[in-house]
Amino acid sequence: MTFTATxxxxxxxxxxxxxxxxxxxxxxxGSYSISWTTPGDSRSHTYKIWYTTSLTTAWSxxxxxxxxxxxxxxxxVRNAAxxxxxxxxxx
Numbered sequence: 001m002t003f004t005a006t007x008x009x010x011x012x013x014x015x016x017x018x019x020x021x022x023x024x025x026x027x028x029x030g031s032y033s034i035s036w037t038t039p040g041d042s043r044s045h046t047y048k049i050w051y052t053t054s055l056t057t058a059w060s061x062x063x064x065x066x067x068x069x070x071x072x073x074x075x076x077v078r079n080a081a082x083x084x085x086x087x088x089x090x091x
Contacts, residue, residue, distance in 0.1 A: 022088055027072070030079045034086050035070035046091045049073070053081050062086075 022036045039045060046066050050059040051073075062078075065071050078084060 022086070024086060029074075030076075032073045032079060032084070032086070033070060034073065034088065036088050038069050047071075048089045048091070050087045050089065051078060052085050053083055055085060059087060 022034065025033045027033055034049060036047075044067055046064060047068075048064050049062040049071050051062050052059050062073060062075075063071055073079065073086075
């Protein structure tokens, strides 16, 4: 799991009081739940979810999440992958 802050003006450790944490869970229905720690401010945040099946290939866009700190990936192709990596970026 990787959390990447894409806006150089925002320092992730300033918002979260340290490095943010990202968690994944494989659900009983085969989907993946992705969640991350909430920032310590009251500003609006837009997050983008990305995935790859190999860390040597490019990341592919999955979804945009606004002012929420979790996402459930229900795509059957991604959920059937034997190995998958997710990352969350913040704008």
